[in-house]
Amino acid sequence: MSKDAELVKKLKNPALKDKAFSELLNVYQERLYWHIRKIVGTHENADDVLQNTFIRIYKSIANFKEKSSLHTWMYRIAYNESIRFLDKNKKRSYQNIETVSDTSLQVLFEDEYFDGDEIQKKLNTIIDGFKEKQKRVFQMKYFDDLSFRQISEVLDVSESTLKSTYYAAVKIIEQKIFL
Amino acid sequence: MEKSTENNKNQNFLKEGLKGDISTHHKEYLGTTIPKDYFAQSKLSILDKIKEEARVEEDSKKQNVFYLQPQFKYIAAATLVFILSLTVWLQNSNNSNLEIETNFEEFTFSDDVLINSLLIEDLEIDAFAEATLFNEVVVKAELTEQKIDNLILNSLIVEDSLLDNYIDDELLETIIL
Numbered sequence: 001m002s003k004d005a006e007l008v009k010k011l012k013n014p015a016l017k018d019k020a021f022s023e024l025l026n027v028y029q030e031r032l033y034w035h036i037r038k039i040v041g042t043h044e045n046a047d048d049v050l051q052n053t054f055i056r057i058y059k060s061i062a063n064f065k066e067k068s069s070l071h072t073w074m075y076r077i078a079y080n081e082s083i084r085f086l087d088k089n090k091k092r093s094y095q096n097i098e099t100v101s102d103t104s105l106q107v108l109f110e111d112e113y114f115d116g117d118e119i120q121k122k123l124n125t126i127i128d129g130f131k132e133k134q135k136r137v138f139q140m141k142y143f144d145d146l147s148f149r150q151i152s153e154v155l156d157v158s159e160s161t162l163k164s165t166y167y168a169a170v171k172i173i174e175q176k177i178f179l
Numbered sequence: 180m181e182k183s184t185e186n187n188k189n190q191n192f193l194k195e196g197l198k199g200d201i202s203t204h205h206k207e208y209l210g211t212t213i214p215k216d217y218f219a220q221s222k223l224s225i226l227d228k229i230k231e232e233a234r235v236e237e238d239s240k241k242q243n244v245f246y247l248q249p250q251f252k253y254i255a256a257a258t259l260v261f262i263l264s265l266t267v268w269l270q271n272s273n274n275s276n277l278e279i280e281t282n283f284e285e286f287t288f289s290d291d292v293l294i295n296s297l298l299i300e301d302l303e304i305d306a307f308a309e310a311t312l313f314n315e316v317v318v319k320a321e322l323t324e325q326k327i328d329n330l331i332l333n334s335l336i337v338e339d340s341l342l343d344n345y346i347d348d349e350l351l352e353t354i355i356l
Contacts, residue, residue, distance in 0.1 A: 025222045115212050
C-alpha cells in the first residue's frame with residue numbers, strides 16, 4: 001500500500017482523521033500553497049484560498065472515491081478553489097471602479113512578498129501573456145513538478161495536447177526571456 | 180565569447196526543473212517569497228479553523244436532530260392546539276363573567292344608600308334596612324321584570340303586526356283575484 005493510500009485510509013477513519021490530517025498538511029501544504037499562489041498572485045490571497053482548500057479537503061475526504069490519486073484530487077480542489085476565488089474577485093472588482101484597471105501582474109509586482117529582479121519580472125510577464133490553459137499547464141509542469149498524466153486529470157485535457165502545449169510554452173519563454 | 184555564454188544561459192534557463200525545495204525554486208524563477216515560518220503558522224490556523232467548523236457543524240446537526248424528531252413535531256402541534264383552545268375558552272369565559280357582572284350591577288346598592296347607612300343610628304338600622312331592601316331589591320327586581328315583560332309584549336306586537344300585514348295582503352290578493 002502506498003503512503004497516500006495509507007493516509008486516505010486513516011483520513012476516512014473518524015478515530016484517526018485528525019492525526020492523519022495533520023500529517024497530510026505536513027506533506028502537501030507547501031506544494032498546494034505554491035500551486036494556488038501562481039493562480040491567485042499575492043500571498044494574502046493564496047493564504048485565504050489555501051485555508052479554504054484544506055477545509056474542503058477535510059470535509060469531503062469521506063466522499064473521495066479514490067478513482068484518481070490523493071495528490072491529483074487535492075490539486076483539483078485547490079485549482080477549483082483558486083478559480084472560484086478569482087471569479088468572486090472579478091465580480092467584486094466590477095463593483096469597485098478603482099480596481100478595474102489593476103491587472104494580475106501589477107498586483108503581483110506590488111505584493112509585499114514579491115522580490116523579483118528584471119529577469120523574474122520578465123518571466124512572469126511572458127507567462128501572464130499565455131492563454132489560460134497554456135499558463136496552467138506550464139506552471140503545473142515546470143513549477144509544481146506534476147506529471148502530464150496528473151495534469152490531464154486536474155485540467156481534464158488529453159496528455160498529448162498537454163505535451164504540445166507545454167513544449168510550445170517552453171519554446172516561447174526561451175526565445176523571449178533574454179531578448 | 181560573450182555571445183556564446185548568453186546562448187548557453189538562454190538554452191539552459193528552463194532546463195533545471197524542480198530539485199528539492201519548492202519554495203526556493205519559486206523564489207529563484209518567479210521572485211515570489213513568503214513570510215518567515217509561514218507554513219508552521221498556517222498549519223495551526225488551518226487546524227483551528229477546522230476545529231471551529233466541526234463545532235459549528237455539530238451544533239447545527241444537534242439543532243437539526245431536535246427539529247427532525249417526529250415526537251417534537253407532535254408535541255409542538257399539540258401545544259399549539261392547546262394554546263389556541265385555551266385562548267378561545269378564556270375569551271368566552273371572560274365574556275360570560277362580563278354578562279354576570281352587568282346583571283349583578285342592577286341588584287347592587289347605590290352609593291347613596293351606602294352613605295346614608297353610615298349616618299343612621301343603631302336603633303333605626305332595622306327599619307332602614309327593611310326600607311332599603313324593599314326599595315333597592317324588590318323595586319329593582321320588579322322593574323327588571325317589567326322590562327322583560329315589555330320586551331316580550333313588543334315582540335308579540337311586532338309579530339302580530341307582521342301577521343296582520345300578511346293577512347291583509349292575502350285578503351287583498353284574494354279579493355282582487
